[in-house]
Amino acid sequence: MNGFPAITLLTATPIVGALVLAFGGDRGERRARATALGFALLALIEALVIAWGFDGKTTAIQFPERHAWIPTLGVEYRVGIDALGILPLLLSALLVPFAIAVGTTPPERPHAYHALVLLLQAGLFGAFTALNFFHWFVFWELSLVPAYFLVKLWGGSERRAAATRFFVQTFAGSVAMLLAMQAVFVATGTFDLPRLAELGRSGALARALETRLHWPGVAPASLATLVFAGVLLGLAVKVPLMPFHTWLPDAYSSAPTGVTMLLTGALSKMGVYGFLRILVPLFPAQIRASLGLLLGLVVLTIVASALAACAQKDLKRMLAYSSVNHLGLCLLGIFAAMQPVAAGPTWALERATALDGVLLQMFNHGIVAAALFGFVAAIERRSGGLVGTHDFGGLRTVAPVFAGLMGISVFASLGLPGLNGFIGEFLVFKGSFALAGAATSVATLGLLFTAMFLLTMLQRVFAGPLDERWKTFPDLTRAELAAFVPVVGLMFALGIVPGLLLRLVDPGIVEFVKRLGP
Amino acid sequence: MERVAEFLWIIPALPLLAAAAIALMRRRHRRPAATLAIGSLVLAFVASCVAFAATLRPAAGEGLVRLHHDFAWFEVGGAAFRAGWLLDPLSAGMLVMVTFVGSLIFVFSVGYMAHDANFTRFFGFLSLFAAAMLGLLVANNLLVLFMCWELVGLASYLLIGFWFSKPEAATAAKKAFIATRIGDLGFLIGIVWLHHATGSLLFYDDGAGCLEQGAIARLVAATTVGGMAVSTAISLLLFCGAIGKSGQLPLHVWLPDAMEGPTPVSALIHAATMVAAGVFLVARVYPLMAASPAGTDVGAGAHAAHTTALAVVTWVGALTAVFGALVAVAQDDIKRILAYSTISQLGYMMMGLGTGGPAVGMLHLVVHAFFKALLFLGAGSVIHGCGGEQDIRRMGGLRRAMPVTFATYAVGMMALSGFPLVFSGFWSKDAILHAAMVWEPSRIPFVLGLCGAALTAFYMTRQMWFVFFAPRVGTPHGEPHESPGTMTVPLVVLAAATVLLAVPATPAWPWFHAYLAGHLDELHAGWNAGAGVVAAMAWSILAVAVGVAVSWRLYSRTPAGTDAIEIALPRVFRALRARLYVDEFYAATFHRLARWASLASDWADRFFWGTIVDSTAWIARGVAWVGRVFDNDAVDAGFDAGCEGTRGAGKWASRIQNGQTQRYLRLLAAGIVAIVAVLAWSGTR
Helix, strand or coil: CCCCHHHHHHHHHHHHHHHHHHHCCCCCCHHHHHHHHHHHHHHHHHHHHHHHHCCCCCCCCEEEEEEEEEECEEEEEEEECCHHHHHHHHHHHHHHHHHHCCCCCCCCCCCHHHHHHHHHHHHHHHHHHEEEEEHHHHHHHHHHHHHHHHHHHHHCHHHHHHHHHHHHHHHHHHHHHHHHHHHHHHHHHHCCCHHHHHHHHCCCCHHHHHCCCCCCCHHHHHHHHHHHHHHHHHHHHHCCCCCCCCCCHHHHCCCHHHHHHHHHHHHHHHHHHHHHHHHHHHHHHHHCHHHHHHHHHHHHHHHHHHHHHCCCEEEEHHHHHHHHHHHHHHHHHHHHCCCCCCCCHHHHHCCCCCCCHHHHHHHHHHHHHHHHHHHHHHHHHCCCCCEECCCCCCHHHHHHHHHHHHHHHHHEEEECCCHHHHHHHHHHHHHHHCCCCHHHHHHHHHHHHHHHHHHHHHHHCCCCCCHHHCCCCCCCHHHHHHHHHHHHHHHHHHHCCCCCHHHHHHHHHHHHHCCCCC | HHHHHHHHCHHHHHHHHHHHHHHHCCCCCCCHHHHHHHHHHHHHHHHHHHHHHHHCCCCCCCCCCCCEEEEEEEECCCEEEEEEECCCCCHHHHHHHHHHHHHHHHHHHHHHHHCCCHHHHHHHHHHHHHHHHHHHHHEHHHHHHHHHHHHHHHHHHHHHHCCCHHHHHHHHHHHHHHHHHHHHHHHHHHHHHHHHHHHCEEECCCCCCCCCHHHHHHHHHCHHHCCEEEEHHHHHHHHHEEEEECCCCCCCCHHHHHHHHHHHHHHHHHHCCCCHHHHHHHCCCHHCCCCCCCCCCCCCCCCCHHHHHHHHHHHHHHHHHHHHHHHHHCCCCCCHHHHHHHHHHHHHHHHHHHHHHHHHHHHHHHHHHHHHHHHHHHHHHHHCCCCCCCCCCCCCHHHHHHHHHHHHHHHHHHHHCCCCCCHHHHHHHHHHHHHCCCCCCCCHHHHHHHHHHHHHHHHHHHHHHHHHHHCCCCCCCCCCCCCCCHHHHHHHHHHHHHHHHHHCCCCCCCCCHHHCCCHHHHHCCHHHHHHHHHHHHHHHHHHHHHHHHHHHHHHHCCCCCCCCHHHHHHHHHHHHHHHHHHHHHHHHHHHHHHHHHCCCCCCCCHHHHHHHHHHHHHHHHHHHHHHHHHHHHHHHHHHHHHHHHHHHHHHHHHHCCCHHHHHHHHHHHHHHHHHHHHHHHHHEE
């Protein structure tokens, strides 16, 4: 069962880096950044080695490790990777070095800043590999704590309020989820996610909740729904699903931009991942029972967030709403796949298409959104912190390379074919349309509004006559190019050869779909 | 020869590689960039000719050459998603046209853009534009076609906004992208629906493709909301994309603004690429559009089917044809007139597709590409020669100053107006009018088409008059001059092609028509067995004659600098000049609605959802406050009172212990007395 502990090693790498930085003391920004980048790149190499060794053809859990931890509570240290986890894991490994390289290192306590960034990465690695709920939850929370401090200590002018809102809302969601999962534990006696998935699929979980839980004042029949709602709340806040998203624009715009890259690029994926790993396998019947409401909320999320983005006058808030919109598409794919269908290869294919699309969309949105915020960070450094859409104009004249690369990222974000955003969106739409036609048709409006605000942004910032203030706006530096060019290159590569990612996940998703039930 | 399809990708790949290479070049590499762009497109032209030749051989069996080569692109849901390349008369004819016209436009650009600082970048974008269009033509998969379709949109966005420092150019670029994207939403839904319903997006796959009998039969049999056949619903959704891309009503608004780009870009957009894509799409999915339960005659062009989808195409086309021609009458900008004429001509193409089938519509598309490129490049030459002036009322008398431009422009003008016999435009338009005349459901499109033809002759004569014949009006830009050879040579070549194309397009020897319809065996048959050909021709000639004569008579007598219609019908003229207020209508409705919706969403976020969340927080705080009050006043108060009592008792007790022996002894004595008394009392009982 236990081979070489590749995943433990991967998760430990950023923790070691964080400890080195924390105990090394403040030795200046450069040193802190270089150290952090070193550890992050090391983790990236380890993750790439894991991805290289990952066999996309088998559907078994790979690189498994299993050790007893708190046996009386059914808590194990159990990790491994399957089709659901491999892409978010790779994404986390990719984005942290990118964010360190592109984001601005703060002059105050840079070592603490980078230590927290690495700790955040450890939380991500842990959450995307854990197969035991308790263990998963520890890492889920572990990623929240550094994020809170990063926003609170190094954020913008509204940082205190934003950090508190962020922490309180996501934490409230987490508490709801924890309580719900404790109820599950009381009813079933296990925290093991693959085991719970089996119980959920057979309906034994709901029966156990009905018979074993005795909550005063709650009818036994509605216990499963209540527990489901608790887990849903925790995940919906994280993704976010409207109306649980109000922390997000504030947090994204107040956080240091390098941290926002990770919040939108990687942390938001934990929510989507949670849907696939926990909610869908454990509570299929409950999701189906409330599918109309969930699809309605998803469509609202997709359309209203794109519309709200049109009204923003600040680059960071606009991109924050754009993120909500893109993640809404992921949830659309997941909920559409839960639509009850007749048995048969056609419908299984549509479900697999939608879920493949979801996984691709997670990965691609992570890269593109992080890149866009990375460009915003570069603008901030040049403008002294100004990020209003009306503060600029004609920048393409003085910074053509900057405009070109950011333009490519913008088009990737609005789903231009040939760049990475397209295939994921297409697969989500393709699968979802067959399964939930009306909701998907309305959701396409999101594509239109996304194009509207992104192109308006490009126009305001880069086109038109050059604003006098920015005559000396420097183009991308060599160091910035070194960080951006590989990422933009990846956008092209994944857009032209989507098979690079699909071959890792498709067989696993086909297997996953088989277990979805009717 | 069977393997031609396998190498078809080379044709779009050539300009694509050129675009990629130019993207990496520096600004000063002007000559290598232009050479690379033109060279790659000329090579693509040669390759296209080879492909074209391959389609000329009569195929074994069906009599229709259709070669395709497919490959697995990626795997999803355990099944391979296949894409591929397709070569048939439709794509081969278009390939030759696009590469030929494109090459001439590229050459023309060398002269036209000679003084532009971003010359290198311009050729990169042009190459991307050509590559995307060529990819669209060779695609054997609707998704690949859609991808190239979007890339065409991107390239047009980049080129229309090429002079990005001009706010109008940047706005026009955005408008083009967004207006076409509105149509693309329908297109995308159509694609995913088609994919779901047929299980394939390959057009032709030896019987399993989505445009072949099996799939079509299934689509026709299934019905959706309102009893509509699925095939009709999907056709109409796909047509939404064509409406956006090909500037049909009501999404035409981006096309006139697109002339904010450099003139060669306008030529490319209006002739060879972009707008042609929509017409091509309809022709490509024609088997789907023509599918009806009564039995489908897939691929036959001579006798078009009558289906709901094709009726919609016809009506949209007919209305667009008249609308564009009407608005063009009152425009003063030389390029704007041509832009509206494109809208109008695209309407004719749609009408031709709807009433006569793909061969009729595509014939006009190919022929139109030549003379519209000629007209736009001619207009570019005029603008270049007049130092940037675009208002036709401030030109005049240019036929002496720019003889080559004048002669070639006149050829283009006559082809567009449909001058009889020697100009290709006449024959292709006649084919459309004839198809409309014999169209069973209604005669109105035919009448609209005739009105459009008269109007076209009218506004083109007006334009010719103002630009080349009217008395010379002094402009601040100095004396007009003829353009250099890089600009006039493409004009001459295009003019020659415009005339020569008339030969294979006549009904007497409808070779091109038969080729496009895939009936090579009918090479020498007269078209449509002659019914009504002469009548249609007579009507068409009459319309053109009326248009030209009225226009010439009106304008040759109007004083310089004024407009006859403006004087006669000022209100009508104003409405036409304002483009019938379509833009204003959209600004007042859709723009306002979108703006309102976005503000509402933002407001909802800040206040509504925010308030819900915050009020939850307030409730929590309220509960906390109640808890605090309870704690303070009930729990704590009791606790405090208890504490206070204890403390008071302690204080009182501590007063006893004041260190005075007498007091201790007194208390001791009192205690003993008390104990004795108690014991005595209890003892007596």
